[in-house]
Amino acid sequence: xxxxxxSAHPQVVAVIQARMGSTRxxxxxxxxxxxxxxxxxxxxxxxAAKTLDEVVAATTTEPADDAIVAFCREQNVSCxxxxxxxxxxxxxxxxxxxxxxxVVRITADCPLIDCEVIDRTVRAFLEEQPDxxxxxxxxxxxxxLDTEIMTFSALEMAWREARxxxxxxxxxxxxxxxxARFKILSVTxxxxxxxxxxxxxxxxxxxxxxxxxxxxxxxxxLRDLLSLMEREPxxxxxxxxxxxxxxHEG
Numbered sequence: 001x002x003x004x005x006x007s008a009h010p011q012v013v014a015v016i017q018a019r020m021g022s023t024r025x026x027x028x029x030x031x032x033x034x035x036x037x038x039x040x041x042x043x044x045x046x047x048a049a050k051t052l053d054e055v056v057a058a059t060t061t062e063p064a065d066d067a068i069v070a071f072c073r074e075q076n077v078s079c080x081x082x083x084x085x086x087x088x089x090x091x092x093x094x095x096x097x098x099x100x101x102x103v104v105r106i107t108a109d110c111p112l113i114d115c116e117v118i119d120r121t122v123r124a125f126l127e128e129q130p131d132x133x134x135x136x137x138x139x140x141x142x143x144x145l146d147t148e149i150m151t152f153s154a155l156e157m158a159w160r161e162a163r164x165x166x167x168x169x170x171x172x173x174x175x176x177x178x179x180a181r182f183k184i185l186s187v188t189x190x191x192x193x194x195x196x197x198x199x200x201x202x203x204x205x206x207x208x209x210x211x212x213x214x215x216x217x218x219x220x221x222l223r224d225l226l227s228l229m230e231r232e233p234x235x236x237x238x239x240x241x242x243x244x245x246x247x248h249e250g
Contacts, residue, residue, distance in 0.1 A: 012122060012149075013054045013100035014046050015091055017171075018108035019084060020064040024201050029108040030067060031206055034213035038200065039068065041111040041218070043077055048115035051122035052104065058094040060084035088168045092159040095152055102126075103155050105148040105171055109200045111209050114145050114222050121147040121187045132175045133185040140189040144198030145222065147187075148172055154182055193222075196229065197239055204239040211235055 018029045018039055030037040039057070047055050056078045059065040065081070072079035080097060082090030095103045104122060106113060117135065125133035131154040136146040154175055158167070162174035175182050200206050212220070212235065215228055229236055 011053050011098075011100055012051060012102045012104060012126075013056060013095060013098045014049070014052050014104040014106055014118070015056050015058050015080075015094050015100075016042055016046060016106045016108050017058050017087055017090070018042075018065075018068050019060050019062070020067060021060075021062060021084065022109075022201070025203060025206065028200055028206065030071065031200075033111055033206075033210055034218055037071065038111045038209075039071060039108050040075065042106065042108050042113055043075065045111070045113045045115055046106055046118065049118040049122070050115075051119045051126070054078070054098060054100075056080060056094055056098055057108075058082060058090050060090070085165075086168045088159055088162055088171045088174075091171050092155055095155060101152050103150055103152060105150075107146065107199075110144045110146065110198070111200065112142075112144050112198045112212065112217065112220070112225060113147075116221055117141060117145045118147050122149055124185060124187050125149045128185050130185040131182040132172065133187055134172070134176065135187040137176050137184065138186040138188055139194040140192045141222075142193050142196035142198045142225075144196075144200075146199075150175060157181075193226065196236065197242060198225070202239070202242050204242050208235065208238040211238060 020027050020029065022028050029039045033041060043055060057068065057072050058080045059068040061081045062084050069079050080094035082093050121133055121135050132150040134148040135141050158174040162168055167174045176184055200209055
């Protein structure tokens with residue numbers, strides 16, 4: 001991880017939300033992939049981004065998440081504990097504690113997250129200076145490479161004003177659902193790869209990611225994964241039938 005410091009740009013902190021209590025695949029964030037817990041891969045791949053000053057895990061105060069805290073301690077990763085249901089509050093407090101001026105949102109169920117995609121999104125945000133930038137409001141990237149970045153002030157406004165349960169559970173909907181209040185930037189690819197599903201919500205998703213890692217996926221970036229999908233089209237069949245949960249489902 002490159003420590004660029006405030007002299008180069010405002011403090012950019014990536015906050016990775018992680019908890020053991022997944023409804024569809026409990027304990028998934030510490031599930032084994034290629035001999036390492038999923039969260040290990042997410043943290044290492046996020047830390048490889050050049051535009052970040054710090055990477056923080058944000059978990060809950062639930063006893064089940066003691067395991068995540070212990071893992072972060074082993075890995076020398078800062079870990080913040082907050083509300084399980086109010087993830088927006090958890091993000092806000094984690095960002096405030098780490099004096100973030102820009103907050104990058106990553107989720108711990110994306111073990112194929114791409115450092116170059118993170119950097120592209122962060123750089124676009126730093127250059128254009130919106131309140132919020134995202135590569136998933138207009139979706140052209142595979143699901144699982146989702147990167148969002150917002151100013152701390154935008155996060156704080158959402159924290160103060162968002163009332164609906166799904167807006168609290170998903171952190172950013174209040175921002176991107178209010179384009180009249182926030183300047184929003186979409187970061188897109190030239191081609192549409194959104195049909196690919198590279199996130200982990202179910203056992204089929206986990207099987208898919210393990211298969212990718214068995215093909216050498218640990219260091220794979222987007223272009224490597226797209227090449228693998230072309231060579232081994234049957235891989236994408238493993239979790240093709242999985243439906244993404246609706247935003248309002250939590």
